[in-house]
Amino acid sequence: RIKSLLEKVSAKDADGFLLSEPNNIFYFSGFRSASQSVLLLLTGSPSALIVPELEFEAASSETSGLDVAKVPRGGKLVDQLSTIMAERRVGSLLTDEMPLLLFRSLSEKVRNVKLTLETDLIWELRKIKDSSEIEKIREAAKLADEGFKAACDKIRSGIREFELAAEIEYAMRRSGSEGLAFDSIVASGVRSSLPHGTSTHRRIETGDLVVIDIGAVFGGYRSDLTRTLCLGHASDEKLRMFDVVRTAQSESHRRLLPGTRCGDVDSAARRVIEAAGYGEFFVHGVGHGVGLDIHEPPRLGIGGEEVLAEGNVVTNEPGVYVPGLGGVRVEDTVVVRAGGAEALTHAPKLFEV
Structure with a gap:
């Protein structure tokens, strides 16, 4: 990975790449720091990872x-970094999105x-997952499936949203x-029309739509899974919303192939939802990349x-989100493959429970 990045850096006539974002550092070094660290990757000199003494x-x-290299207690990271840059005669660096205070101090x-600033080179590498990364996401997806199983086992009338989230x-x-992978979402009743409605003290009631959006982490990699349940008997309108979203997801899944424009994947789902009369209630893109971060390129909007x-x-x-009624979203984590997209999440797409 470092070799591939530095080849791209050389083509831009820079001496190296300075990384400060924790997931970028982890991707290229295998080390995850709980404190501010930097990874200095150089084309003509040895590369260096600079960490606080307690992480050394x-x-x-x-x-x-x-x-x-370690920053001694009481020392400053920029002092250690600038010393190494001077020793290795660094004249120009590409950087990721570093904290403003660090950028000012270093400048x-x-x-x-x-x-x-140059982030595209990083994402050119990170958005294409190798087999080991896919296997880690697969494991994270299995763990999210376990979370949804617990949701189905524990959901009942009277349970609070945050209690169900805790069980998951x-x-x-x-x-x-x-x-x-992110703060779990359990949004019920009219709150289910909030695409990112957090879990609250609200008690889930019979007849409620319940959007459950969860994700696990394995080997640093994340999964993302959403299912929508209806506790008890669903009205005809809620059943229709669910069927429309399921059909829309099937249509977009078929278009998750190499060479397809991201906008065309979104359009496949959006056409189904618009034809059913819910177009104004589909208020986000149909998907996004997943990996070390929960939201990565490519963006499917x-x-x-x-x-x-x-x-x-x-x-x-x-998803379809109707204010005053509720929302339905169905989400899977999927690998793009030439022979057809492969879903990594396999939780059943139940509705009435």
Whole structure:
């Protein structure tokens, strides 16, 4: 990965790439720091990982092929970084989106070094998952499936949204999840029309639509799964909403192929929803990339010109959200493959429970 990136850096006539975003550092080094660290990748000199003293032992044992430098207690990261840059005669660097305070401090410290923001090169590599990354996401997807199983087991009239979320999260952690991919969403009743409605103290009632949006983490990689349940008997309108969303998801799934424009995937789902009269209630894109971050390129939205490639891992999540009635979303984490998209999440698409 480092070699591929530095080849791209050389083509831009820069001396290296300075990474400060934790997931970028993890992607290229295998080390995840809980404190501010930087990874200095250089084309003509040894690369260096600079970490606080309390992270030095872990960084040294978890990385290879990198110089690991520590910031002593009471010291400043920019001082250590600028010293190494001077020793290695760095004149220009590409950077990821570093914290503003770090950027200002570094700019003042190394006024003779040109710093250029460049994120596209990173995403060109990160958005195409190799087999080991896909297997980690697959494991994270299995853990999310376990979470949904717990939701089906525990849901009942009178349970609060945050209580059901806790049961889901416990099931995922107990099964091996390293954490939550994002804050779990359990949104019920009229609140289910909020696409990102967080879990609250509201008690779930018979007849409610309940949107459950959850994700697990395995090996640092994330999954994303949404199912919508109706507690008890569903009205004809709610059943229709569910059927429309299911059909829309099937249509967009068929178009998750290498060479397809992202906007065309969105359009496939959107046409179904619009034809059913719910077009104004589909208020987001049909999907996004997933990996070390829960939202990554490519973005599958209206008019998206980016073209899908083999190895992209994306969500497929059409939804209908009717204020005052409720919402329905169905979402899977999917690998783009030449022979047809492969869903990694397999939780049953139940409705009435």
